[in-house]
Amino acid sequence: MTERYVMSIDQGTTSTRCILFDHGGRLVSVAQREHRQHFPKPGWVEHDPLEIWRNLERIAPEALAQAGATADQVVAVGIANQRETTVLWDRLTGVPVGRAIVWQDTRTAALVDELARAPGAAAVPGRSGLPLATYFSAPRVRWRLDHTPGLRERAERGEVLFGTMESWLIWNLSGGVDGGVHVTDVTNASRTLLMDLRTLAWDDDLLAFFGVPRAMLPEIRSSSETYGTARKVFPGVRIGAALGDQQAALFGQTCFAPGETKCTYGTGAFLLMNTGTAPVRSANGLLTTVGYKIGDEPAVYALEGSIAITGALVQWFRDGLGLITTAPEIETLARAVDDNGGCYIVPAFSGLFAPHWRGEARGVIVGLTSYITKHHLARAVLEATGWQTREVVDAMNRDSGLGLRELKADGGMTSDNLLMQIVADVLNVPVARPMVVETVSLGAAYAAGLAVGYWAGLEGLRRNWHRAARWVPAMDPGRRAAEYDNWRRAVERTFGWIRAEDGDPADR
């Protein structure tokens, strides 16, 4: 019998990847291509949606060829995507309106301040589950409409479409101008500020508040169902899943029961806890979001703690300071010493996300003495990821009333053994790495495979999950408490650095 596979597309912030998985959830082949990061002005970050589409057209056949497979051996394709990145395009020509505005982009800061003072602002978090912030899609759509002459009228006539990356790719895969399907899934829609978290539908009050015409919005579908059949790239293959990348990782880690928690360590880190079929409101700076929705089953919600800078701090150590030549060398450097020598780095490069949400904070290195070497700094870099994780876990335990018992970690930084040990030490719970680190891709593949019956159900997927490594806490409780106290004092020193009257230098 011919082997059959599921193809997963991970459209990420820096690259697009195609990964082929087999029935055991094992990675069979990988093809990847980076796309250009455009920084037209300070605080602006853009991607070219056409470049990303062309990259997909290129790497998909590569992934198939590597596995010696053909498109007819692919039962379904699933998409996981960078969230909140906003694409507008012309329905008639398929040409994007400007470049995609990326989730890191802060051009909407002034607009968001203005919106925060407008009537109706107070109702936004309750309805959408999200704070009113530049991070999410709606202000970006509004900004594009405000800054492109004639665009709003065209959007109202339905000639201009909005979507996050999965919408853009599904529309193109399913035919583009020639009958492309314009859909999004509940997880991506839950990051726009435009969806009612309970009804899972676009909300008229939110649409009116942000000034976004309904005619340009995609149809909201579940995360796991056949949206359509690909006519390009994988002709004839069913498009069976779409999830925001972090929700895909939650799914790939098989966190199907309330309380199960994963953390994906990449450029930033994203901790998501499954909270079951009712949304949990956070009193501690976490986001309420849709975790996943399988076909007609009830949606499963999650609490999310986002940390802006984790791996990016290592990249800065490499590219900004030039103290290492590759990211994994940070471990080599840090292992040369036994502790941080009293030095702490708080990477509030563009403010702090959860649980603080302090946009005006800026990074600090504290505790510098002549004793400190690059080795101590390397250690402080890794510890910063550990303590930021701890802060989010504390908030999550308070909000959910569930105490974290084990953290399922994934993402590129899990190859750093010292970091994983530090995380286990500061959380005082074991940290487990699953056998497939590429949980974002795996989650999209799982959801797509479920939609077409390649996998029977969640329990079967759970049996595919295996522990590849596990780190157990080995830190003296007294030292843990003292270090956490030092970390919190270091964090306090980042607050209030950008003063309202000078504004951010990046905005001037």
Next chain:
Amino acid sequence: MPGPVQSIERAAAILRLLAASQGRLGAGEIAGSLGLARGTAHGILRTLERVGFVERDDGSGKYQLGAALLHLGTSYLDVNELRSRAINWADALASRSGEAVRIGTLLEGRVLVVHHVFRPDDTLQAMDVGTLLPLHATALGKALLAHDANAAASIRDTVLEPYCRRTITEPRALARAATRVRESGWAAEVEELSIGEAGIAAPIRGHGGLVVGAIGISGAVERVCDASRVPEPRLVAFVRDAARAVSRDLGGSRW
């Protein structure tokens, strides 16, 4: 003591000349500058091109320094980098084979375990990254030994400690085993380090084909080997595929 090798001196002079030149140089210019016969210069240049130390421009036929030369001083591969690049393939190997996976590099005549993936049965297992294993009694060690002259030299004069009845303790037998590994492309251990345990390993190659580590599986001898104590061909294929995949990612695919 033998005298200096003339062709190596000439090759060095050619490399210095190319390093000092502003653009590319033709074979004739090089021969002229160094007072060599054209045929001699040409022969040396072709050899240097083969090993990647010079590159010949297809259009002009002229030469410049090759990329391999630039990598020469930086061919060292950080072990944490190796783990990071190999992690996906090590996971897939554990998943396919059902056995624990380790990646080892050479450290002072021993195998340093730089990566460890648990056997995928969710039983309690301890991480043994950082552990040192003997070269002569492990599949990982033999895979490294066979492809690294320094490794072979490092244990030439040491006593090969017997761990089990089947441990290879005779240096000449070990050399023969290394030759077999070079010929077949993989190494095995069958109850040589501990009773009841067997392992299979293959070398990981980096830039220029240099062996930078080895990846292997280990587990109960009755699972890893057939009834006649020969490693299962299916598992050998998995290990070799994983080693090739990591090597390809490290730029060692040509070898």
